[in-house]
Amino acid sequence: MEFIEYPDSDIMMITLANQIAGELRQALTGGERASLAVPGGTTPGPVFDSLCAADLDWGRVDVMLTDERWVPEGNPRSNTRLVKSRLLTGRAHDARYIPLYAETPEPEESLDALSQGIAASLPLTVCLLGMGEDMHTASLFPGADRLAEGLSGSDILLPMRAPGAPEVRMTLTANVLNGALHRHILIIGAGKRDAYERARLLTAEHAPVAAVLRGATIHWAEK
Numbered sequence: 001m002e003f004i005e006y007p008d009s010d011i012m013m014i015t016l017a018n019q020i021a022g023e024l025r026q027a028l029t030g031g032e033r034a035s036l037a038v039p040g041g042t043t044p045g046p047v048f049d050s051l052c053a054a055d056l057d058w059g060r061v062d063v064m065l066t067d068e069r070w071v072p073e074g075n076p077r078s079n080t081r082l083v084k085s086r087l088l089t090g091r092a093h094d095a096r097y098i099p100l101y102a103e104t105p106e107p108e109e110s111l112d113a114l115s116q117g118i119a120a121s122l123p124l125t126v127c128l129l130g131m132g133e134d135m136h137t138a139s140l141f142p143g144a145d146r147l148a149e150g151l152s153g154s155d156i157l158l159p160m161r162a163p164g165a166p167e168v169r170m171t172l173t174a175n176v177l178n179g180a181l182h183r184h185i186l187i188i189g190a191g192k193r194d195a196y197e198r199a200r201l202l203t204a205e206h207a208p209v210a211a212v213l214r215g216a217t218i219h220w221a222e223k
Ligand SMILES: O=C(O)[C@H](O)[C@@H](O)[C@H](O)[C@H](O)COP(=O)(O)O
Pocket: 039, 040, 041, 042, 043, 044, 066, 067, 068, 069, 079, 129, 130, 131, 132, 136, 137, 138, 139
């Protein structure tokens, strides 16, 4: 585990985008395809703004979310909407998008089909994660109904309902997140740094992000 502190978030976002582009490029040198999982939420937009312009063979890159809110793409809370507008644009428009959402009322109805779609892109080359101050990552929330399976089961994908999440989620499991060749966690602000420090001392049941810290690089800026 490595913790990198940046002088400000602008520098952090550009540096991280360059690093991710380099990791994908390296994978494409040695292999046919590369895969990238990214979070939604409010933090990663500026990384996407830089990364979408990276000079690499995007046509051989699979892009997916680490987790999705179970809402249609037209909903402002849709993470797919964010990824399509900020990452799969510019040069990255050629990437192949692997969805974590389908238009069924409940995620359970689409679970098998979506899991199959993801399986061919595993293991992930790069996994970028966010974290909440409640120490959730992806949609592995404290108190979530299927958290135990999400932390230690062998599934690829799981629906998740949690007190801290306003809508039903679909999330990659710790099994998939930890299978990534490169894992980055992106956090901003004193509150998230405190949460990260606390998570290091807790079990994943109480601090789910603890399940993915080993071998990860944490990127932090105060603002
Ligand atoms: O859909 C989501 O909400 C995410 O993928 C989630 O895991 C996110 O990374 C954290 O909640 C941090 O969110 P912020 O960046 O908005 O603080």
